[in-house]
Amino acid sequence: xxxxxxxxxxxxxxxxxxxxxxxxxxxxxxxxxxxxxxxxxxxxxxxxxxxxxxxxxxxxxxxxxxxxxxxxxxxxxxxxxxxxxxxxxxxxxxxxxxxxxxxxxxxxxxxxxxxxxxxxxxxxxxxxxxxxxxxxxxxxxxxxxxxxxxxxxxxxxxxxxxxxxxxxxxxxxxxxxxxxxxxxxxxxxxxxxxxxxxxxxxxxxxxxxxxxxxxxxxxxxxxxxxxxxxxxxxxxxxxxxxxxxxxxxxxxxxxxxxxxxxxxxxxxxxxxxxxxxxxxxxxxxxxxxxxxxxxxxxxxxxxxxxxxxxxxxxxxxxxxxxxxxxxxxxxxxxxxxxxxxxxxxxxxxxxxxxxxxxxxxxxxxxxxxxxxxxxxxxxxxxxxxxxxxxxxxxxxxxxxxxxxxxxxxxxxxxxxxxxxxxxxxxxxxxxxxxxxxxxxxxxxxxxxxxxxxxxxxxxxxxxxxxxxxxxxxxxxxxxxxxxxxxxxxxxxxxxxxx
Amino acid sequence: xxxxxxxxxxxxxxxxxxxxxxxxxxxxxxxxxxxxxxxxxxxxxxxxxxxxxxxxxxxxxxxxxxxxxxx
Amino acid sequence: xxxxxxxxxxxxxxxxxxxxxxxxxxxxxxxxxxxxxxxxxxxxxxxxxxxxxxxxxxxxxxxxxxxxxxxxxxxxxxxxxxxxxxxxxxxxxxxxxxxxxxxxxxxxxxxxxxxxxxxxxxxxxxxxxxxxxxxxxxxxxxxxxxxxxxxxxxxxxx
Numbered sequence: 001x002x003x004x005x006x007x008x009x010x011x012x013x014x015x016x017x018x019x020x021x022x023x024x025x026x027x028x029x030x031x032x033x034x035x036x037x038x039x040x041x042x043x044x045x046x047x048x049x050x051x052x053x054x055x056x057x058x059x060x061x062x063x064x065x066x067x068x069x070x071x072x073x074x075x076x077x078x079x080x081x082x083x084x085x086x087x088x089x090x091x092x093x094x095x096x097x098x099x100x101x102x103x104x105x106x107x108x109x110x111x112x113x114x115x116x117x118x119x120x121x122x123x124x125x126x127x128x129x130x131x132x133x134x135x136x137x138x139x140x141x142x143x144x145x146x147x148x149x150x151x152x153x154x155x156x157x158x159x160x161x162x163x164x165x166x167x168x169x170x171x172x173x174x175x176x177x178x179x180x181x182x183x184x185x186x187x188x189x190x191x192x193x194x195x196x197x198x199x200x201x202x203x204x205x206x207x208x209x210x211x212x213x214x215x216x217x218x219x220x221x222x223x224x225x226x227x228x229x230x231x232x233x234x235x236x237x238x239x240x241x242x243x244x245x246x247x248x249x250x251x252x253x254x255x256x257x258x259x260x261x262x263x264x265x266x267x268x269x270x271x272x273x274x275x276x277x278x279x280x281x282x283x284x285x286x287x288x289x290x291x292x293x294x295x296x297x298x299x300x301x302x303x304x305x306x307x308x309x310x311x312x313x314x315x316x317x318x319x320x321x322x323x324x325x326x327x328x329x330x331x332x333x334x335x336x337x338x339x340x341x342x343x344x345x346x347x348x349x350x351x352x353x354x355x356x357x358x359x360x361x362x363x364x365x366x367x368x369x370x371x372x373x374x375x376x377x378x379x380x381x382x383x384x385x386x387x388x389x390x391x392x393x394x395x396x397x398x399x400x401x402x403x404x405x406x407x408x409x410x411x412x413x414x415x416x417x418x419x420x421x422x423x424x425x426x427x428x429x430x431x432x433x434x435x436x437x438x439x440x441x442x443x444x445x446x447x448x449x450x451x452x453x454x455x456x457x458x459x460x461x462x463x464x465x466x467x468x469x470x471x472x473x474x475x476x477x478x479x480x481x482x483x484x485x486x487x488x489x490x491x492x493x494x495x496x497x498x
Numbered sequence: 499x500x501x502x503x504x505x506x507x508x509x510x511x512x513x514x515x516x517x518x519x520x521x522x523x524x525x526x527x528x529x530x531x532x533x534x535x536x537x538x539x540x541x542x543x544x545x546x547x548x549x550x551x552x553x554x555x556x557x558x559x560x561x562x563x564x565x566x567x568x569x
Numbered sequence: 570x571x572x573x574x575x576x577x578x579x580x581x582x583x584x585x586x587x588x589x590x591x592x593x594x595x596x597x598x599x600x601x602x603x604x605x606x607x608x609x610x611x612x613x614x615x616x617x618x619x620x621x622x623x624x625x626x627x628x629x630x631x632x633x634x635x636x637x638x639x640x641x642x643x644x645x646x647x648x649x650x651x652x653x654x655x656x657x658x659x660x661x662x663x664x665x666x667x668x669x670x671x672x673x674x675x676x677x678x679x680x681x682x683x684x685x686x687x688x689x690x691x692x693x694x695x696x697x698x699x700x701x702x703x704x705x706x707x708x709x710x711x712x713x714x715x716x717x718x719x720x721x722x723x724x725x726x727x
Contacts, residue, residue: 089670092678141680355670360678399686402678411674418667420655443606448652508597508615508623535617554612554628561613565601 015051016063017073022426025467034081035344035429036066039470081344085429088348088361092141092402095350095362097148097375098133098164100125101157102367102382106186107221108208110259110301112292114382115152123152125160129369132394134167136371137363138175139398145177148184149203150375152367155189165201169494179494182206188222188230195234199241202492206255207231209278211271215263219301231256235278250281250328251487257284257332260308261301268315276322276329283319284332285312287457290440291379305453309460316464323479330483333461339484340430341465347486350374352432352458356414359390359407369393371401373410376436388436410435413445421449427462500553504537509564511537517559525552577643585612585628586639588646592623595654600625602653603646611642 019030028045031037040048040059047053048068053060064072102123104115116123125133137145147168149161165181172179182204198205209231210216216228235254242252256275258264264271275283287308288294288301316331323329339347350357358373365371369392372378377388390396390404401407413435416422422431437454438447449455468476504514514537518528524543531538539556543549577588590600600623604613612628627642634642660667682690 086670086673089673090677092680141678355674360674399679399682402675407678408671408675411671412667415667415670417663417670418656418660420652420659423659423663443609444602444649446652446656448648451648502614503616505615505617507617550628551630554630557612557614558608561601561604561615562608565605 015053015070016048017068017070019068020424020426020428021045024463025470027470029426029466029470030068031426031429032067033429034067034078035085035340036068036081037341037466038062038066038068039466084344085340085346088346088353088357091143093357093359093361093363094140094142094144094348095146095148095357096137096140097150097362097364097378098125099150099152099365099367099378100130100154100160100164102152103156104151104153104186105156105189105222106153106227108259108293109219109297110261110288110292110294112289112294112376112379113150113152114292114379118156123367124157125367125369127160127163129367129393130160130163131167132369133365134164134171136365136393136398136401137168138171138177143177144180145172146180146182148182150184153186153189154183155185155187155194158194161203162197165203172494180204180492181494184208186220186222186227186231187234188225188227190230190234190237195238195241199238199245202494204255204489204492205238206257207235208259209235209256209274209280210258210261211264211267211274215267215270218263219259219261232278235280239279247491249279251489252491253279253281255282256280257286260285260287260311262303263301265303265307265311268311269318272315272318272322272329276327281328282330282332282335283315285315286333287453289376290437291376292383295383305456305460308457309464312461313464320468320476320479323482324475328482334465334480335483337430337462337465338480339486341462341469342480343484345484351434352430354414354416354428354432355411356432356434358388358410358414358435359402359404360411363390363401365393371396373406374436376434376440380436380440385440387439409445413438419446419449421455425449425459427459430462431458500541500549502539502541502553502557503533504539504560506535506537509537509560510567513563513567514539514560516563517556520559521552521556524548524555528556577640577647579639583628584634584639585626586643587624587626588643589618590623590625590650592617592621595623595650596657597623598657599650599654602657603650606649607642607646 017032019032021028021030024039027039028042029037029039030045030048044059047059048063053063060069063069067073067077099113102114102116103118103120105118107115137147147164151157154161161183168179168181181202183198184206187205187207208220210219213226213228216231217226220227222230235256239249239253243249256278258271272283287305290298294301316334319329319331336347336349336352339345346353348361350361353361358377362374363371364373364375364378366378366381370381371390371393372381373388373390380387381389388406390401390406412418414433416428416431416433419433422428422433425431433447433449433452434454435445435447438452439445441453442448442451469480518530518539522528526542526544529540531540541549541553541556543552577586579586600615604615604625607613607627611630614626614628616624616626618624625646627639627646629639
């Protein structure tokens with residue numbers, strides 16, 4: 001009779017709480033349902049998996065402290081952590097994106113907003129639609145409301161911006177929300193009068209900087225001028241204005257973000273240096289997305305995600321090095337994940353949470369009053385796909401928007417407990433999917449994560465972060481810990497008298 | 499002529515009928531027949547490519563209506 | 570062991586590719602789910618060559634398919650089919666947590682109904698299913714049974 005060779009001992013099912021594992025940087029990362037983690041050596045992992053860890057040993061203590069040992073597991077601790085991670089489920093949309101016009105004075109190669117020419121005044125939001133939009137916004141159950149002005153270029157429709165801010169403030173006198181305003185602008189139409197109004201009315205400003213001048217201007221065309229020169233001029237001017245008001249420049253400054261195109265990939269150092277020179281404290285290394293113009297210009301701007309991840313690692317390694325030398329600059333993606341990983345909190349970044357924020361966390365209002373699940377859903381509408389249209393301001397009641405079948409479908413489709421691959425993924429406690437991205441790239445809101453470029457980005461970033469955490473470098477851990485620290489910018493709260 | 503055979507275990511008869519009705523304006527003729535295991539449609543149109551397109555759209559619509567009804 | 574080329578056959582003249590799917594591995598819901606995803610990019614026809622299999626025929630919509638495109642489409646369909654089948658299983662196993670998360674997310678977003686919402690709500694006579702007859706009065710419950718028993722006796726006598 002043939003002797004069968006026993007390849008391995010049967011793994012213990014009684015020692016460990018449910019866990020998932022992944023090889024990261026020569027160690028084995030284990031995570032549990034509530035997002036606790038440990039990085040174990042291969043031998044430690046083998047002992048853990050076999051249940052062969054003696055009580056009282058350092059490994060046992062480490063495992064027990066993080067709720068990995070069944071005999072020591074605390075359900076209270078687990079529930080507390082799960083509640084912290086899912087706090088955002090208690091209320092409705094806090095982010096309200098208002099597209100005040102599609103007109104824009106710049107043409108960006110990757111524009112995902114499907115901008116319109118400056119003569120297309122029919123794409124300006126009317127006063128009636130603006131008023132109805134504000135009324136719709138204040139129906140939210142969220143105690144926090146951020147109204148984010150987008151376009152096109154929102155400075156083109158500055159009167160509409162002012163109208164919305166004023167009406168929102170009036171509504172808030174009775175609503176009592178924690179109200180904030182932000183504007184995403186290319187800044188090239190800024191002038192001193194607009195700046196004075198925006199600063200006085202506490203509208204936070206965010207812009208795009210694609211890196212050094214030659215790269216930025218190649219991708220963002222401003223007729224008759226340099227888009228880079230205009231953006232950087234006003235970044236410095238706005239930051240000066242904040243300092244003049246006595247605000248802490250480390251906390252109050254223009255936020256800038258990057259759209260990583262193929263041309264940007266070899267220029268990670270120049271890009272980081274550009275942001276540091278501008279006084280920016282944060283840099284969001286966003287990959288290009290498949291919406292708007294980016295769909296058509298993909299042959300020019302797109303790249304394999306493995307190349308993006310090489311760029312990301314190089315850039316963030318450099319940023320960590322700068323931080324070690326006293327230069328404050330964080331990477332936003334890393335900060336979002338590290339807040340979940342190290343701090344056990346959810347920063348409520350709507351694109352990376354389970355379920356995602358489509359409908360229940362954010363709403364996008366188009367210039368014509370159409371309501372969408374999110375900005376990506378609105379972008380698809382401009383590309384001819386109305387799958388994520390929820391209604392019309394002034395006609396569709398808030399509760400009907402929230403109970404729309406599309407909102408329900410997206411809440412289910414973006415729940416990682418229901419998603420093949422994610423359900424077994426070590427990064428599940430920290431991650432999120434985008435059903436609109438799935439719909440666009442793979443034909444269904446559920447998608448297939450193994451083929452998803454967004455999943456590749458999320459996994460790659462988390463692999464990088466855990467490799468760095470696993471290196472046990474106290475300086476890196478200090479930098480990462482700083483990146484998780486959220487300081488409220490209370491000056492921008494509309495209810496605040498500071 | 500293109501013959502479409504819709505298995506009774508996979509398609510609802512009403513879905514096949516509804517699909518045929520919706521695409522009828524684009525076809526020259528759509529003849530219906532029933533077999534023990536299949537609903538059968540025979541589609542003709544003004545040229546082979548159009549015939550292919552109409553038949554294909556009928557198939558997709560019948561599937562779409564069947565799936566929506568199965569949910 | 571089957572490879573894609575063994576279970577998928579290309580008909581170049583018809584610009585189509587057909588896959589034969591083992592019905593015991595892939596529930597019909599998964600076949601429907603995967604087929605539905607492909608409706609925008611190809612014509613999809615399902616058939617049953619025998620009781621144990623479903624044949625999926627994917628036909629290229631417009632023009633000539635580039636070389637390899639039909640096999641690639643079949644491969645993508647196979648991936649989607651697996652995804653749908655597994656998702657159905659996960660949904661069945663994780664139904665409770667999916668339902669509770671979704672309910673909490675939607676109730677948090679919707680908030681409590683207003684008096685206007687309650688006014689519009691249809692409170693019908695048949696409020697809920699009552700398989701144990703708990704909501705029925707004694708007369709309703711035994712009166713019905715008594716009548717049914719009498720009718721049955723009458724039928725048996727015929």
